[in-house]
Amino acid sequence: MSRLVVISNRVPMPEKNGTAPAGGLAVALQAALEERGGVWMGWSGKSSGTRDPAPLALTERGNITYALTDLTKTDVEEYYHGFANRVLWPICHYRLDLAEYGRKEMAGYFRVNRFFAHRVAPLIQKDDILWIHDYHLIPLAAELRQMGFTNKIGFFLHIPWPPADVLFAMPVHEEIMRGLTHYDLVGFQTDHDLENFRGCLVREGYGNAIGDGLFSSHGRTFKGGFYSIGIETAAFAEFAKKAASSVLVRKARQSMEDRDLIIGVDRLDYSKGITQRIDAYESFVSRNPAHHGKVTYLQITPKSRSEVPEYEAMQRTVAEQAGRVNGVLGTVDWVPIRYINRSIGRPVLAGLYRLAKVGLVTPLRDGMNLVAKEFVAAQDPEDPGVLVLSRFAGAARELKGALLVNPYDIEGTGNAIARALTMGQEERIQRWRGMMDHLLVKDVQHWCDAFLEDLTTDQKKKRGLRQRQPGPLKTGEQP
Structure with missing residues (x-):
């Protein structure tokens, strides 16, 4: 079984006894990482004034390596407080009136994603499965592909995805859309979010919907699905x-x-x-x-x-x-x-x-x-x-x-x-x-398993299986 590499803006570190911190997401992802073995990488929450970052802080807990990186104060201001939370967050929540776009913050957002790619690259093995989380890290797959990585890479968006007329008000919407096309699976919370994404992709000619939840764009084929996150009920x-x-x-x-x-x-x-x-x-x-x-x-x-x-x-x-x-x-x-x-x-x-x-x-x-x-x-x-x-x-x-x-x-x-x-x-x-x-039934473990199953299953084989054995669709699958 391939290792799992999870990358998120922040990493909920486990207690010293190995217990996951409170919260269903941390519990589910830690369970998946323990089963497969792997790495959870993200920002430490610390910032400094230096442009020369300290080495990754690595902590071993059983089969999991937690890898934390510091960011500079400029990085935090431009990438996190700036573009992520003052542009992407309001846009995705339909609040165009609160979006404050600045070219400097946009550049910082893409710069930090490139930095994350270079930080995690030495930890990635050939057969690893990568799972990237949320709006902070949308361009990360594109950076990794540019570096030559061909691993399966999935992305899950924890916040809403807006319709085309809202998204396209953002000056760099094309770069954001192109970034998502470098994933093998793009996951959303609801069918409405997935429909909005499809509309954004097709309307401006960034890609095509080719059926069975698959999309094509710039020579790549990838899947979109919805996977409603649960709790440890x-x-x-x-x-x-x-x-x-x-x-x-x-x-x-x-x-x-x-x-x-x-x-x-x-x-x-x-x-x-x-x-x-x-x-x-x-x-x-x-x-x-x-x-x-x-x-x-x-x-x-x-x-x-x-x-x-x-x-x-x-x-x-x-x-x-x-x-x-x-x-x-x-x-x-x-x-x-x-x-x-x-x-x-x-x-x-x-x-x-x-x-x-x-x-x-x-x-x-x-x-x-x-x-x-x-x-x-x-x-x-x-x-x-x-x-x-x-x-x-x-x-x-x-x-x-x-x-x-x-x-x-x-x-x-x-x-x-x-x-x-x-x-x-x-x-x-x-x-x-x-x-x-x-x-x-639809608890957080179901969410985790459903996403990883779709990410790791060959889509052509999956389509053939559905044609031979029709039946009810699972969460994330499209008719």
Whole structure:
């Protein structure tokens, strides 16, 4: 079996005992690396002023070599804070108004991808399978091909892929599209993202769709597929059950004083729709006086990318908005919104999910959103809460038992909150059961296995097998 080489912007280092850090993605990729043996390479998170980088920091954990590289301060500013997070991120989240393109930052983005290629090159063996992750490293395969590597290389995009009219507003869209054509498999979160990619490729003549999920471009044939990322469902459900009895969760329950808990958990980002969500909650409370004093909305929002001015401004906006609602609607013995602007440990989060009667997951645009899946997995099977979910999150393509909302429709989202709080137990159990059964099958290990199977299987043989033995399609396969 070929080794696996994973390359991502950041590397979640395991604990000294070899245990993967919290999070389904790290657990799944570490399991795949342990099975095959291999390397996980990425940025260390450290920066320096020197143009002569220190050697790769190599750490062995069983069959896995973790390889970390430092970047210069200029690299971090141009590649990470600049092009990746101030151009690609807003473009992929349909926010053309927030994209700030600069030629210097664009050059830094491609320069750092070339640097990554040269750093990882000495670690790559002839038969290795390479799996590159996310928008930070789109040009990496092209750099490796330029260096002569012919290995199987797959790419997975964890965020949305926009339609052509949005992508083509970016001055270097052609270079980004050409970079993706150097992969053997390009994976997206949903069928909608894959359709958008196909439209971008075909509309401007960058390539052709030749059927069976295959594309041709510049003399190469590659595959596109969708592979909806999951969580470690069964383990997280057990985790939440135990966490519900923790000291901090018990204290939180007592502080609610029998009020219904509505919970939102998001990184501080304009794509998450937090300000619209607070407006929707205010609309719900204002239009439903019977719930005054009987419900608490807990919004947990750790700081994110505080070096970027837009995020610092948003932090102030959200805090001021929560304060305004509390000032208008609150009473001496009732605070309508509890706003926490720091990280909460995963065990406590799991317990709070289980305690909540409503999970509010209403991003304006999201590749998947694993909070939605964690909320479902954390519920008590006998008395589950209700998930209120944005139809613009990738998770909405799977979680059919959620109450789907348009986060731009403030009143409609407020009405969904009211419906969730008054929903009968039988309906809640029925909705939850369907979602939970799905998540137990389509967990993060299934996602990992499905992607690697498609990356390593010869597509011509696979097409012939399908023609001889027709049957239901798997995730990632196209009719």
